[in-house]
Amino acid sequence: MRRVEARHLRYALALAEHQHFGRAAASLGIAQPPLSTQIAALEREVGERLFDRTPRGVFPTAAGAAFLAGARRALDEMAGAVVDAGRAARGETGRLRLGFIGSALLAPLPAVLGRFRRTHPDVRLAVQEMESPAGTAALLAGELDVAVGRATPRGVGAESLVTVPFWTNHLVAVVSTAHPHAGRSTIGVDQLAREDLVITPPDKEPAVSAMLRALFAPERCPLDGATVARDVHTIVGLAACGVGVGLGPDSMRRVARNDVWFCDVTPRVRLPDLLLSFRAADRSPVLAAFLDTVRRTCPDVESRLDRLLAAHPDTAARRAAG
Structure with a gap:
């Protein structure tokens, strides 16, 4: 035998448990002679006698007890490796960036x-x-x-x-509750053109910026003097302060505050997906x-x-x- 395999570890553990070649072989589903042959080959491979054969039964030697402890650990690690491999294959472990x-x-x-x-x-x-x-x-x-x-x-x-x-998403406007449009369900693009606006930086979401610029007449584009806010939370906050009318996606409504009001923009403007x-x-x-x-x-x-x-x-x- 050129190497110790997992089955040899199981054979040795079964023999230690049953303390009898016949009973151990039956538990493993093999005949007794092949088990005796495999245990003898295992002992030759290890270079030590692992079991004492006595009239009262088969018992591990000191070397056998040490080997069996390692065999249990090895089989447990192999079982754990099989579980880990399955979890990794199912995407249950690893990293997502x-x-x-x-x-x-x-x-x-x-x-x-x-x-x-x-x-x-x-x-x-x-x-x-x-x-x-x-x-x-x-x-x-x-x-x-x-x-x-x-x-x-x-x-x-x-x-x-x-x-x-x-x-x-579609475009919505957010205003302070003190703003004249507070309480209205919609605000028109032509009305927005006369307002001070609060928007995200054009270089942060260029597709949105290009779409907004296309809404207004180029000769009088309110975006040119718009207040630039870092994100939608800042847009809502500046609108609450009365700095201007904030523009953003309808999901911006999830920024819950009691000092602002949201209006749909008409005609309805679908933002880039x-x-x-x-x-x-x-x-x-x-x-x-x-x-x-x-x-x-x-x-x-x-x-x-x-x-x-x-x-x-x-x-x-x-x-x-x-």
Whole structure:
């Protein structure tokens, strides 16, 4: 016997438990002679007598007792390794690196990440807020597993990504409760053109900035003198202070305050979708588990995501390779 195998450890432990070759063989489902032969071969491999054969039974020697203690530990570790391998294959352990724009924390990331944390508590989440272009660059560089933003990924390597619409928003305005529009359900674009506005930095969400600029006549664009706020929370806070009318996604309504009022913008303006992107060739079980959570949490994403995966050449090549 060139090496000690797991079955030899089980044979030795069964013999120690039953203290009889016949009973041990029966418990293992093998005949007695092969068990005797294997134990003798094991002793030759170890170089020590592991069992005393006596008329009263078969008992471990001092060397045998030490060997059996190690055998138990080895089998326990092997069983644990099998469990760990299965958990890793199912995406229950590992790491997920996620980059996101701040407004995604209003919706839908709280529901998605909350569910993922509950169902995959042993996955290490590394999350980082970053602008959409930076998220794409980090994803292409292999520094992220998932990126959530509003800009469609572009540039060298963008064709290797799968990008699916993740969440839809329309434009709303937020005003102080002292503002003349407080209490109204809507505010028109023409009315917004006469207001001081509060917006996010154009370079932070360029797709939103371009869409807002297209709303207003170029000769009198209120965005040129708008107050720039770091995020939607700051927009709401400045609106509450009476600095101006804040503009942002309808998910901004989740910033609950009793000193502001939200109005839908008319005509209804759909903002660029929140987009979820990942590398099509990424075979990580953790990523697969996260995408399953997205499917369950955002049902509208499921069919679009499956169609995109089926059509992408990287995933098609992976399926063909088996």
